[in-house]
Amino acid sequence: MSLKGKTAVITGSTSGIGLGIAKSLAAEGVNVVINGFGDKDAIEAERAGLETTYGVKAAYDGADMTKADEIAAMIANAEKTFGAVDILVNNAGIQFVCPVEEFPIEKWNAIIAIDLSSAFHAIRAAVPGMKARKWGRIINTASAHALVASPFKSAYVSAKHGIAGLTKTVALETGTFGITVNAVCPGYVWTPLVEKQIPDQAKARGISEDEAKKILVAAQATKEFVTIEQVAALVTFLAQPISASITGAIIPIDGGWTAE
Ligand code: NAD
Numbered sequence: 001m002s003l004k005g006k007t008a009v010i011t012g013s014t015s016g017i018g019l020g021i022a023k024s025l026a027a028e029g030v031n032v033v034i035n036g037f038g039d040k041d042a043i044e045a046e047r048a049g050l051e052t053t054y055g056v057k058a059a060y061d062g063a064d065m066t067k068a069d070e071i072a073a074m075i076a077n078a079e080k081t082f083g084a085v086d087i088l089v090n091n092a093g094i095q096f097v098c099p100v101e102e103f104p105i106e107k108w109n110a111i112i113a114i115d116l117s118s119a120f121h122a123i124r125a126a127v128p129g130m131k132a133r134k135w136g137r138i139i140n141t142a143s144a145h146a147l148v149a150s151p152f153k154s155a156y157v158s159a160k161h162g163i164a165g166l167t168k169t170v171a172l173e174t175g176t177f178g179i180t181v182n183a184v185c186p187g188y189v190w191t192p193l194v195e196k197q198i199p200d201q202a203k204a205r206g207i208s209e210d211e212a213k214k215i216l217v218a219a220q221a222t223k224e225f226v227t228i229e230q231v232a233a234l235v236t237f238l239a240q241p242i243s244a245s246i247t248g249a250i251i252p253i254d255g256g257w258t259a260e
Helices: 016-027 040-054 068-082 105-133 154-177 192-205 209-218 228-239
Strands: 007-010 031-035 058-061 087-090 136-141 179-186 250-253
Touching (some): 007 016, 016 087, 031 068, 058 068, 105 136, 136 154, 228 250
Parallel strands (some): 179 250
16 A cells, blocks of 8 residues: 555645655655745745656645634645545744743744644644545654753743644544544754754853754754654655554654653
8 A cells, every 4th residue: 555646735844844744745646735934936846846756746825824714724725626635744833942031922822823723723624534534644743842841942842742742632532533643753953943043042042053053963862963854754654554553652753862
């Protein structure tokens, strides 16, 4: 059994890990709906590239992950266009680094909305179709911060711990319908999300930007950044039919960070 002809919606896939996941699933013959913000022409080039490189259908949906109605419409449109949403990857995420007493309230609200609530809204919209077809794969991009905390990331760590709870709960509710629900928990992956936090990390800790970069991977046994391709390969494995018994799992892919 293969994934050929199935359809995946990957939130936050115009950049970084999400784009890597879209490519990896497309390489297995999966039609993909990509989502996220960015330059219009660059997004169209990525969408068209997915079709020509992998011979699948690729659509773009610009739904804002802070808006419940746009998320529900994205799932409904994908079902209408492709006939099903078989694989849902909740990947969109943002970060903000700041001591808790100075943490801007609007940043807290945005992180909870994009990194946690958007997954709830997408799952809520996609599960009925998956249940009806008796097959589904829901994979949430959590983080090592779903398992452990770091200072100055109160909103992000709260949202990612929340994603772990959502993952386990929905796994229990959908297990008899051929649906699996898992969370992957990357350590530090070099993407725009990480690059952007280096100056704030340096400021919050009173160190140079070079030192801040080293601090990020210091907790990982490998002392290396995790790669986008490694995370995408794990997500694609979880999407395969052979992974039917892996559900409710919160899976680290963090170079050994959370082993300590
Ligand atoms: P990224 O900044 O490269 O990509 C984030 C994506 O989310 C982009 O496509 C962006 O347009 C999209 N996005 C942001 N706000 C959105 C909104 N309101 N509506 C729709 N899309 C929106 O970041 P990344 O590092 O690839 O992060 C992807 C996921 O991986 C996030 O959930 C992040 O928390 C998680 N993660 C990243 C790392 C890391 O080290 N990079 C580690 C662990 C977990």
